[in-house]
Structures are given as structure tokens and as C-alpha cells.
Amino acid sequence: MLIIERLTKTYGEKKAVDDLSLHIRPGEIYGFIGHNGAGKTTTLKSAVGILQFDEGNIIVNGTSLKDDPVKCKRQLAYIPDNPDLYEFMSGIKYLNFIADIFGIPSDVRQEKIREYADLLELTGDLAQPISAYSHGMKQKLAVISAWIHDPALILMDEPFVGLDPKASHLLKEMMREHCDKGGAIFFSTHVLEVAEKLCDKVAIIKQGRLVKAGTMEEVKGDDSLEEVFLELEAE
Template identity: 70%
Template sequence: MLNINGFTKSYGSKKAVDDISIHIHRGELFGFIGHNGAGKTTTLKACCGILKPDAGEIFIDGIPLSSDPLECKRRIAYLPDNPDLYEFMSGIRYLNFVADVFAIPSSVRLERINRYAELFEIKKDLAQPISSYSHGMKQKLAIISALIHEPKLLLMDEPFVGLDPKASHLLKGIMRDICNSGGAIFFSTHVLEVAEKLCDKVAIIKGGKLIKCGTMEDVRGDASLESVFLELEGENV
């Protein structure tokens, strides 16, 4: 579903990501962990076409992102680490904007908006301007907008930040459902317990380089993910 081959990205003289390769198959929930500034957001942004790689190639559903970005973007949804949405729109207007872009038929979009808005308990707030939303409400709206076209691949940067426990629980369930129905998820997180419980596979990135990648069992062995992560990061456990 997502093939990252030798992706490299630099900002000026600093190499943010250095020649990483990750392969995510259908049905896989893939966690991406690392320190702040390790290169997680850069990688995720490159996978959704916001950043152009300096070297390497990214394929989504077998389609090269560099040569057919539009077709790739139709298959994915991206959730950034900070939900900077259009504050001048109301929640429903924003969702309809995204639905228009994905050409979702009117009745289908209405059913999906109602379903997810009720699930995340923001239905009554949809007519309000986004500028009046709390961080958590914006995050919920961003999640709904990411789910509205039923993407095959969901790219999420710290998706649980700002969510209340109930919404976090719901999101975890939705993520698992997407993977069970043949989709794939690539998400970054700092919460190792979440990654440990949720992910099928995990990759650890440090200083732009991939230092460990594989199934959860392969990566952690008999230890906890936290101790493996801290050991790999060179911290005292």
C-alpha cells in the first residue's frame, strides 16, 4: 500500500531524513516512533505529497507519487500534528469542502458526516465557526474530514494529541477497523504504550535514519517497546 524507497530530505545543510525505506501492506497498522526532530513529520509529509523528496521514491498503491500525485492523494488522507484548519469556515462547511474535493455524493457524505460527528460528539457544533472550536474539537473535525472519503491509506501525525480518552478509544477502534477492511495506516506517536498495543509493525527513527523496523514482536523481543526504544536511543534504562 505504501512503499518508501530510499527517501532522503534535507533542510539546508541538515539532513532531516537519510535514505529510509519502509514498506506497508494492506491491513497493516504501522507505528512510527522517534524523538522530537527525528524525521517523523518530514517522512509523513513527503508521503502525502506536501514535501518533495531530495532522493528516493514513494509509491502509494503502486502509483509513484512523483509522477501521479493526484491519483495518489485520492487514495490517502493526512492528519497533521496540529489541526490548522480553515478558521473562517464552519465545521460543516469545511467537511463539505473536503467532500467536494473528493466528489463524494451528497447522500453518502451526509451519512458519513452524521455517523462520525455523532460518534465523536461534535454534531451540534458543526454549524459553528472553526475559530470557536477547542484544540480537541478541531482534531476531531480533522479526523472526520480524513475519514469522509474512506481512504485506503491513512497518514497520521500524533493523532491522539488533544483528544479526550473516549475519542482516543474511538479512534483506535476506527483505525483497527480500517486495517481489518483492507486499508493501511502509517502513524507517528510518542506514546509507546499506544504503539505497543495498537501496531502490527513499528519503525524507530533516530537523527533521520531508520534504526529498527519490523513486526512488533521482532522489534521488542521479550522486552517492552519502551525499553527497546530507550536502549536504541542510547538512554539509560
């Protein structure tokens, strides 16, 4: 579903991501962990075509992001760490905008909006301008906008930040359901307990380089993910 091959991205002199390779397969929830500034966001932004990278390749469902970025982007959704959405729009206008871009028919989008907005308890606020939303409400709207076009691959940067416990729980269920239907999810998080319980696979990044990746069992063995992570960080 998503192949990241020898990805390298530099900012001036600093290598934010250094020769990173990952393979996310259909049905997998793939966690991405690392300390602040390790290169998680840069990797995610490169994988969705926001950042241009220096070396390597990113392949989404067999299509290279460099060769056909629009085709790749049609198959994925991205939720950033800080949901800076169009504040001049209302929630419903933003969802319709995203649905228009992905060419979702009117009846289908209406049904999806109803389903996810009801689930995340945002229906009553959809007519409100996004500028009046709290951080959590914006995050919920970003989640709905990602799920509305039924993407094969969803990339999320710290998706649980700002969500209330109920919404967090619902998002985890949505993620599992999405992958059970053959989709894939690649997300970064600092909440190691969540990663440990939710992810099928996990990758640990340190100073732009991949230090460990694999199934949860392969990475943590008999220890907790937190212990493994702290051990690797200390090295």
C-alpha cells in the first residue's frame, strides 16, 4: 500500500530524514514513534506530497508519488498534527469542499457525513464556522474529512491530541474497521500505550534514521514498548 524507499530530506545542513525505508501493507495499522524533532512529521508530509524530498522514492499502491502525485493523493487522506482548517468555512462547507475535490456523489457524501458526524457527535455544529470550533472539534472534522472519501491509505500525525476520551476510543475503532476492510493506516504518536494496543506494526525513528521496525512482537519482545523505546533513545 505504501512503500517508502530510502527517503532523505534535508533542511539546509540538517538531515531531517536520513535513508528511511518502510513498507505498510493493506490491513495494517502502522505506528511511527520517536522523540520530538526525530523526523516523523517530515516523513508523513513527504509521503502525502506536501514536502518535496531530496532522495528516495514513495510509492502508493504501485504509483510513484514523484511520477503521478495526483493519482497517489486520490488514494490517501492526511490529518496533520495541528488541524489548521479553512476557518472562513463552516464545518459542512469544508466537508463538501473535500467531497467535491474527491468527486464524491451528493447522495454518498450526505450519507457519510451523517454517519461520521453523528458518530463523533459533531452534527449539531456542522453549520458553525470552523473559527468557532475547539481544537478537538477541528480534529473531529479533520477525521470526518479523511474518512468521507473512503481512502485506501490514511496518514495521521498525532491524531489523538485534543480528542476527548470517547472520541479517541471511536477513532481507534474507526481505524481498526478501516484496516479490517483492507485499508492501511500509518500514524505517528507519542502515546506508547495506544501504539502498543492498537498497532500491528511499529517503527521507531531517531535523528531521522530508522532504528527499529517490524511487528509489535518483533520490536518489543517481552518488554513493554515504552521500555524498548527508552532503551533505544538512551543508546
